[in-house]
Amino acid sequence: MLARLGPPLAIVLLAGPILFGFFGTLLPALGYLPALGGTEISLAPARMLANEPGIMRSTMTSLAAGLASAAISLAVVALFIAGWSGTRSFARIQHLVSPLLSVPHAAAAFGLAFMIAPSGLLARLVSPGLTGWTRPPDLLIVHDPMGLTMIAGLVVKEIPFLFLMTLAALAQLRVAPTRAIAASLGYGRIAGFIFCLWPPLYRQIRLAVFAVIAFASSVVDVATILGPLTPPTLAVRLVEWMNDPELSMRFLASAGAMLQVAVTGIAILIWIVLERLGAAWRNRFARAGHRFRRDAPARMLGLGLMSLAAGIVIAGLGALAAWSVAGLWPFPDVMPRSVSLKSWAFTLPRIVAPLATTLIVGLIATLIALFLTILCLIREDETGRRGGRGAVWLLYLPLIVPQVAFLFGLQLLFLGGGAKANLPALILAHLIFVMPYVFLSLSDAWRAFDRRFDAVASGLGKTRWRALLRVRLPMLTRAIVTAGAVGFAVSVGQYLPTVLIGAGRLTTVTTEAVALASGGNRRVIGVYAFLQMVLPMAGFLVATAIPALVFRRFRAMRI
Amino acid sequence: MSGKGLILDKVSITLDGRVLVAVTHHVAPGEVLTLMGPSGSGKSTLLAYIGGFLDPAFKGTGRVIADGVELTGLKPEERHAGILFQDALLFPHMTVAGNLLFAMPPQVGPRAMRAAMAEAALEEVGMAGLGGRDPDTLSGGQKARVALARVLLSAPRTLLLDEPFSKLDAGLRQQMRVLVFSSARKKGLPTILVTHDEADAVAAGGPIIRIGEDQ
Numbered sequence: 001m002l003a004r005l006g007p008p009l010a011i012v013l014l015a016g017p018i019l020f021g022f023f024g025t026l027l028p029a030l031g032y033l034p035a036l037g038g039t040e041i042s043l044a045p046a047r048m049l050a051n052e053p054g055i056m057r058s059t060m061t062s063l064a065a066g067l068a069s070a071a072i073s074l075a076v077v078a079l080f081i082a083g084w085s086g087t088r089s090f091a092r093i094q095h096l097v098s099p100l101l102s103v104p105h106a107a108a109a110f111g112l113a114f115m116i117a118p119s120g121l122l123a124r125l126v127s128p129g130l131t132g133w134t135r136p137p138d139l140l141i142v143h144d145p146m147g148l149t150m151i152a153g154l155v156v157k158e159i160p161f162l163f164l165m166t167l168a169a170l171a172q173l174r175v176a177p178t179r180a181i182a183a184s185l186g187y188g189r190i191a192g193f194i195f196c197l198w199p200p201l202y203r204q205i206r207l208a209v210f211a212v213i214a215f216a217s218s219v220v221d222v223a224t225i226l227g228p229l230t231p232p233t234l235a236v237r238l239v240e241w242m243n244d245p246e247l248s249m250r251f252l253a254s255a256g257a258m259l260q261v262a263v264t265g266i267a268i269l270i271w272i273v274l275e276r277l278g279a280a281w282r283n284r285f286a287r288a289g290h291r292f293r294r295d296a297p298a299r300m301l302g303l304g305l306m307s308l309a310a311g312i313v314i315a316g317l318g319a320l321a322a323w324s325v326a327g328l329w330p331f332p333d334v335m336p337r338s339v340s341l342k343s344w345a346f347t348l349p350r351i352v353a354p355l356a357t358t359l360i361v362g363l364i365a366t367l368i369a370l371f372l373t374i375l376c377l378i379r380e381d382e383t384g385r386r387g388g389r390g391a392v393w394l395l396y397l398p399l400i401v402p403q404v405a406f407l408f409g410l411q412l413l414f415l416g417g418g419a420k421a422n423l424p425a426l427i428l429a430h431l432i433f434v435m436p437y438v439f440l441s442l443s444d445a446w447r448a449f450d451r452r453f454d455a456v457a458s459g460l461g462k463t464r465w466r467a468l469l470r471v472r473l474p475m476l477t478r479a480i481v482t483a484g485a486v487g488f489a490v491s492v493g494q495y496l497p498t499v500l501i502g503a504g505r506l507t508t509v510t511t512e513a514v515a516l517a518s519g520g521n522r523r524v525i526g527v528y529a530f531l532q533m534v535l536p537m538a539g540f541l542v543a544t545a546i547p548a549l550v551f552r553r554f555r556a557m558r559i
Numbered sequence: 560m561s562g563k564g565l566i567l568d569k570v571s572i573t574l575d576g577r578v579l580v581a582v583t584h585h586v587a588p589g590e591v592l593t594l595m596g597p598s599g600s601g602k603s604t605l606l607a608y609i610g611g612f613l614d615p616a617f618k619g620t621g622r623v624i625a626d627g628v629e630l631t632g633l634k635p636e637e638r639h640a641g642i643l644f645q646d647a648l649l650f651p652h653m654t655v656a657g658n659l660l661f662a663m664p665p666q667v668g669p670r671a672m673r674a675a676m677a678e679a680a681l682e683e684v685g686m687a688g689l690g691g692r693d694p695d696t697l698s699g700g701q702k703a704r705v706a707l708a709r710v711l712l713s714a715p716r717t718l719l720l721d722e723p724f725s726k727l728d729a730g731l732r733q734q735m736r737v738l739v740f741s742s743a744r745k746k747g748l749p750t751i752l753v754t755h756d757e758a759d760a761v762a763a764g765g766p767i768i769r770i771g772e773d774q
Contacts, residue, residue: 450648455612462636470661
């Protein structure tokens with residue numbers, strides 16, 4: 001009975017806020033917001049937006065960043081998987097890359113900045129030996145006007161995401177026999193993969209790619225940390241307007257949010273055209289029968305880029321940790337001259353409240369998401385019907401609609417009535433983004449469960465609920481706690497929902513860290529970003545430890 | 560229609576209007592009715608129908624009566640139709656004894672008596688003293704024995720066998736046949752065996768119904 005409530009509840013909790021939030025953004029964008037004196041529909045906000053200096057440039061940067069980040073990260077992932085799947089190096093890289101999924105975007109962005117900034121670790125490694133620099137060169141690497149560093153920051157974080165989504169899809173294809181057939185026909189490894197396996201594979205990860213485009217074209221935290229400043233990207237400017245003490249700026253911000261929807265939409269449309277071109281191009285080569293047998297350089301490139309992307313994030317995280325305990329660390333020293341816990345001692349007292357909020361919101365949102373997901377999956381078993389395409393689109397909706405487009409409206413709805421920022425609202429906002437990941441992460445394992453165990457249990461006279469509690473849930477413990485860890489990591493990484501719905505009163509480790517970006521105090525940033533990356537990792541450690549401990553006696557329950 | 564045994568009264572399973580299985584039969588206590596057919600003929604759907612977990616894609620009609628109780632219409636867990644599959648499907652997160660205790664009806668108590676019964680059941684299938692083991696550490700034949708002990712302990716009204724010997728080695732297979740059929744006979748369980756292996760049918764020694772073959 002309870003399970004029957006699952007799907008409708010999930011729909012209401014996912015689509016409801018998006019729908020209401022969207023209209024809550026659209027109306028002020030059209031000048032209607034009685035609370036702030038807007039009682040008539042007008043195009044005034046749009047006109048105001050068009051007159052903003054540099055708005056075209058901000059818009060184009062966002063569009064380019066969305067497309068470039070998706071194209072580059074997908075290309076690296078495709079090249080690597082095509083060239084190396086089924087090899088030992090593949091397994092090694094997989095172990096290296098998978099944990100990076102849990103690193104919040106902001107932490108990865110800070111890590112990248114700490115590596116490639118003029119005074120960053122890379123410059124120190126070659127200075128003054130190779131470069132002769134005794135002081136950091138005057139180069140604008142971080143915050144470069146083209147947004148290249150921002151794109152790099154997005155690419156290194158989207159690679160693990162697309163890689164893991166592709167791996168999940170790959171498991172459903174007959175990879176080894178297909179590769180054998182392609183090889184026996186004389187095709188090179190990469191060509192054989194691209195011609196034979198990529199089309200069905202891409203179909204399954206397509207929505208994830210759209211999600212990357214949407215995210216990269218509308219991201220706020222990474223753009224604040226790494227992106228251009230004069231002018232910033234569209235989404236960053238929107239949030240500035242939204243947080244402006246001058247309340248009438250919200251009309252402008254809402255109009256801008258609609259422009260953001262258009263930008264993301266256009267980016268996805270352009271991508272769809274690129275998909276067509278790419279497919280046509282691929283088919284032409286396939287029909288021409290080119291074998292591309294000498295693909296060793298391309299394979300090495302794939303391996304190299306993949307390792308570079310993973311390596312720079314890992315090294316960056318190391319740099320963050322080092323800065324958090326650094327005493328004196330002048331350029332061009334590679335190591336700090338002294339180690340000190342001063343930054344931690346200084347920061348810890350102020351971090352308690354944000355840390356508590358992070359934990360509470362993350363844990364509750366994750367538990368609700370797990371509960372709803374399991375209800376939906378039970379319902380799916382009962383009816384014998386999967387949600388189908390509609391359900392998949394619904395799941396991806398919060399990941400594909402730009403966050404600003406509905407979070408602005410939600411903020412106005414939640415806080416417009418004079419209500420203060422409150423935990424339930426913040427938890428709901430996080431749930432919107434946690435739920436899709438928890439569902440995607442748990443559903444495969446749930447559906448792969450051997451239904452004959454249910455038949456055995458009912459044959460033994462066990463009710464459905466008893467079989468669920470005593471057989472299925474325990475057997476799926478690992479998958480469930482892993483999905484929980486994924487959900488928690490997503491919650492910890494949420495920047496925009498926390499800034500907007502928390503409205504400055506409720507802050508998390510992530511919002512505090514991003515707020516420090518402009519200050520440039522590396523030691524304090526190191527502390528915050530370090531905590532930011534440690535929290536999700538702790539979640540995954542717990543997720544590994546629980547089943548290992550509870551089922552330590554049972555061999556089949558390990559791994 | 561009361562009386563001992565399992566009565567299949569005009570039971571038929573259809574898929575998109577096509578009849579896969581149609582049976583009317585009275586299986587006496589301890590008797591084994593064998594349903595022979597090639598794989599893909601839908602013979603397993605009969606067991607799913609009796610057990611109450613027929614895939615919604617299939618349509619089943621007819622009455623199933625066990626020991627005077629009509630099963631059709633009851634929830635799966637109230638039918639007490641014990642089933643054995645190709646795989647032992649021991650619950651991997653419980654010990655061997657845990658699997659057996661889980662199978663026993665709650666009315667059987669107190670705890671010491673339950674443990675003693677579980678141990679006795681293990682002894683009956685030649686697995687005495689192995690109650691503390693992790694099921695994953697057992698051999699294929701041992702797993703099959705525990706699965707048999709588990710289903711017998713659940714006090715079933717009938718035994719449904721879905722090719723339970725097909726994954727065992729040839730030597731083990733004959734042993735398991737003897738063990739399963741003699742247990743069914745001893746407990747007076749009306750049994751239905753679904754198989755494509757003639758040797759299974761011969762060992763079962765009961766009536767045989769063939770389906771899904773061209774006449």
